[in-house]
Amino acid sequence: MAEMKFDLLILGGGPAGYNAAERAAEGGLKTAVFEERALGGVCLNEGCIPTKTLLYSAKILDYAHHGDAYGVTVTGASIDHAKVVARKDKVVKKLVSGVGAKMRGAGVTVVSASARITGKTSSGFTVEADGKTYEGAKILVCTGSEAAMPPIPGLKESYSASFAVTNREILDLTTAPKRLAVIGGGVIGLEMASYFNSIGSEVTVVEMLDKIAGPTEKDISAILQKSYEKRGVKFLLGAKVTAVEGKPGAGVVRYEKDGKTVELPCDLALISVGRRARTAGIGLDAVGVQLNRGAVVTDERGRTSVPGIWAAGDVNGKLMLAHTAYREGEVAVSDMLGKADRVDYRSIPSVIYTNPEVASVGETVESAKAAGIDAAEFTLPLQYSGRYVAENENGDGIVKIVYGKQHREILGVHMIGSYASEIIYGAAAMVAKKQRIEDVEKLVFPHPTVCEAIREAMFHIS
Ligand code: NAI
Numbered sequence: 262m263a264e265m266k267f268d269l270l271i272l273g274g275g276p277a278g279y280n281a282a283e284r285a286a287e288g289g290l291k292t293a294v295f296e297e298r299a300l301g302g303v304c305l306n307e308g309c310i311p312t313k314t315l316l317y318s319a320k321i322l323d324y325a326h327h328g329d330a331y332g333v334t335v336t337g338a339s340i341d342h343a344k345v346v347a348r349k350d351k352v353v354k355k356l357v358s359g360v361g362a363k364m365r366g367a368g369v370t371v372v373s374a375s376a377r378i379t380g381k382t383s384s385g386f387t388v389e390a391d392g393k394t395y396e397g398a399k400i401l402v403c404t405g406s407e408a409a410m411p412p413i414p415g416l417k418e419s420y421s422a423s424f425a426v427t428n429r430e431i432l433d434l435t436t437a438p439k440r441l442a443v444i445g446g447g448v449i450g451l452e453m454a455s456y457f458n459s460i461g462s463e464v465t466v467v468e469m470l471d472k473i474a475g476p477t478e479k480d481i482s483a484i485l486q487k488s489y490e491k492r493g494v495k496f497l498l499g500a501k502v503t504a505v506e507g508k509p510g511a512g513v514v515r516y517e518k519d520g521k522t523v524e525l526p527c528d529l530a531l532i533s534v535g536r537r538a539r540t541a542g543i544g545l546d547a548v549g550v551q552l553n554r555g556a557v558v559t560d561e562r563g564r565t566s567v568p569g570i571w572a573a574g575d576v577n578g579k580l581m582l583a584h585t586a587y588r589e590g591e592v593a594v595s596d597m598l599g600k601a602d603r604v605d606y607r608s609i610p611s612v613i614y615t616n617p618e619v620a621s622v623g624e625t626v627e628s629a630k631a632a633g634i635d636a637a638e639f640t641l642p643l644q645y646s647g648r649y650v651a652e653n654e655n656g657d658g659i660v661k662i663v664y665g666k667q668h669r670e671i672l673g674v675h676m677i678g679s680y681a682s683e684i685i686y687g688a689a690a691m692v693a694k695k696q697r698i699e700d701v702e703k704l705v706f707p708h709p710t711v712c713e714a715i716r717e718a719m720f721h722i723s
Contacts, residue, residue, distance in 0.1 A: 265370075267293045269597065270388050270397030272376050272543060275302020276583040277574030278403035279360050281590030285401075286367040288598045293397070294369055295376035295390050300360040302405050303575075304583040306353055307429045312452050314349040315432070316614055319459035323616060330654040340460050343435040378544030378570075385569060386548065399569050399597055402550070402557055403590065404543055406536040406575035415505045416532065424512045425505050425530040428453070437462050438529035442514045444502045446473035448613050449533035451485070454494050455615040464494045465525060467516050469501040474613060478625045478675040480640065484657055485619055485677060497525070505530055538576045554578065561603045563593030571596065585609050608693035610685040617658055620685035623673030623692040626663050635666045641718040643678045648709040652679060660714045662698075664722065669698045674715065684712040698722055 269285050271278045274296030285292045299306050318340060325338035364371050374391035378400060381387075385398040408427035410416060419425035426434075428449050441457050443450040446468030458464045466473065466489075473496065474482045486496060497518065504515040514525045538556035551558045551566035556578025563571040571593040574586035588604050595602035613619040629636035643649040643658035650656075658678025664671055674688035691701060698719045706713045 265293070265393070266396045267291050267370070268397070269293070269399045269401060270376070270386070270395055271295065271401045271403055272378075272388070273302065273403035273405055273574070273576070274300040274360070274364075274371065275403060275405050275574060275586065276304050277405075277576075277586035277590040278302070278401070279364065280587045281401055281403065281573060281594050282369040283363060283367045284591050284594040285597070286369050288594060290399075290594075290597070292369045293372055293395060294364065295372045295374060295388070297373075297375035299357050300364070300371065301353075301357045303407075304586075305356055305360065307432055309583050310356060311349045311353055311432045312428075312456070313614055314352045315345055315456045316452065316616070318345040318348070319456045320616055323459055342437045342460055345460075346433065346435055349432065377542065378547055380547055388544075399571070401563075401590070401593055401597075402543070402545070402565070402570065402572040402576055403574045403586070404539040404576045406538050406578075406581055408532060409535045409537045410532065411534055413502055413505055419505045419507060419512065419530065420532070422508050424507045424509050425532050427532050431529075431531055434529075438527070439463065440527040440529075441465070442467060442525050442527035442530045444505075444514060444530055444532050445534040446470075446496065446498075447475050447533060447535065450531065451489075451613055451615055453531055453533065454489065458489070458492055458494045459616075465497060465527070466494060467497045467500045467502055467514060467525065469499070471499050473498070474619065477613070477619060478621060478661060479627075480659065480661065481619055481621070481675050481677045484659065485613070485615065485617070488617060488657070489615075502534075536575065536581055538578045540576060559589075561592075562596040563589055564596065580606065580609060580611075582609065582611060605693055608689045610689045612682040612685065614682060617656075617678050618681040619677045620681035620688075621673070621675040622685055622689040623671070624663050625673060625675065629663060629665075629672050634672065636663055636672055637666050638663045639718055639722045641714055641721060643676075643711060643714050645717050646709065646711045646714045649678060649711045649714070651709070658711075660718055662715070662718050662722065664698060669722075670695045671698065671701065678711060680711045684715070687712060688715060 268290040269292045271294045274294045282292050282294045322340045325335040328335045376388050376390040379387045379389050388395045440463045443454050443466040446466045454464045472482050500516040500518040502516045510528050557572040559572050559577045573589035573593045575581045592602045610622040626638040640661045661675040663673035671691045702719045706716045
């Protein structure tokens with residue numbers, strides 16, 4: 262017999278789940294969120310926030326090391342990795358309790374237990390958690406994602422022996438490895454490579470493709486790689502990892518490159534070869550929710566194949582970004598409340614929080630052309646910004662504008678350089694609102710700022 266009845270049951274308290282819970286409660290839905298680990302999900306506990314905390318400490322150290330170029334000599338600058346990790350834990354704790362307070366403030370019931378959908382009723386669904394049965398008229402699945410573990414020989418054994426670790430374990434190491442092999446040169450790999458390089462580890466990134474940073478615009482990816490190489494990070498591109506062997510402090514990553522098998526000795530290997538949706542063991546099969554390659558199939562309003570069940574965030578396998586998850590959760594709740602809403606996937610920005618930062622939104626000229634749009638691009642060095650020059654000795658940052666040739670609408674903006682992560686939302690608004698080059702020329706940007714380079718670029722486009 263059902264013990265508790267709700268309008269909405271949300272599985273997972275990460276960015277999609279907790280944000281949707283707040284919106285749903287505001288909309289008058291009696292809502293419960295089930296979270297088996299900690300509120301805030303991967304983003305807050307082992308992703309976005311912990312990595313940014315570490316990277317900020319590294320940035321302070323980098324500034325100290327490179328102060329000479331700016332007339333500031335710092336001697337004896339050093340980093341205490343264990344202290345950095347302890348501060349990270351403090352930051353995470355504070356923010357997790359903030360999410361808890363948000364839930365209490367909104368009147369959302371938080372159940373700290375793993376939940377599973379057990380069946381349908383005449384008016385909704387049943388969910389079991391911690392031995393109790395909950396009834397919900399609607400369900401929102403926000404169970405997120407986990408590190409993908411490809412079938413590489415030795416990986417599983419090395420993982421349990423803690424030689425090969427994922428984003429989860431690497432954030433809690435209290436001593437830095439002397440030699441770190443990063444398997445996969447995507448976002449997680451690059452952010453961690455940046456941190457460990459700054460604090461003195463020898464870092465080698467092994468990437469199967471011939472460029473780093475996945476879908477990042479090609480010129481920006483090349484500048485990023487060059488800046489990492491200047492700092493001493495080694496890249497093995499076109500190198501596919503085929504085996505992992507070892508224990509902490511004495512391991513090897515085997516990879517294939519140009520038809521040859523090569524061994525890379527290292528003390529620790531980070532597995533960052535992508536993430537996969539978490540759909541197992543949550544009862545989706547009990548009610549027949551359709552999956553595609555392990556991810557929940559959703560439409561643009563977050564509806565799944567089962568009426569009454571929505572899904573949002575990484576579990577749908579679409580963009581796997583926390584800010585996408587927020588928006589998807591909101592749109593799902595809007596749909597439940599009968600409000601027209603949809604996610605504009607075209608204008609979702611993405612950021613790599615390396616130093617220099619990379620931020621992008623919208624099309625590259627290649628993706629626009631592939632979509633049948635007659636597009637062109639214009640690149641402006643950030644040296645056109647006075648503030649950039651003041652703050653970056655020999656900086657090689659750029660901003661690239663992608664626009665439609667016929668209507669001169671802004672299709673994409675891609676940047677590498679300081680503040681890019683904070684600037685990109687303005688560019689996302691331009692893409693979302695389909696602003697034209699002439700519209701942006703008429704906007705007034707603050708001076709001196711790095712974002713001015715975006716406006717300046719518009720005047721260079723003939
Ligand atoms: P990813 O998909 O970004 O990169 C994985 C890389 O591993 C790819 O470049 C792939 O070619 C390579 N690879 C796969 N198998 C390989 C093999 N056997 N040998 C060598 N290379 C191999 O995945 P990542 O970095 O694990 O990130 C996962 C997700 O987390 C992404 O979807 C990302 O959006 C999200 N994320 C976002 C962040 C941000 O927004 N700043 C930060 C961290 C993660």
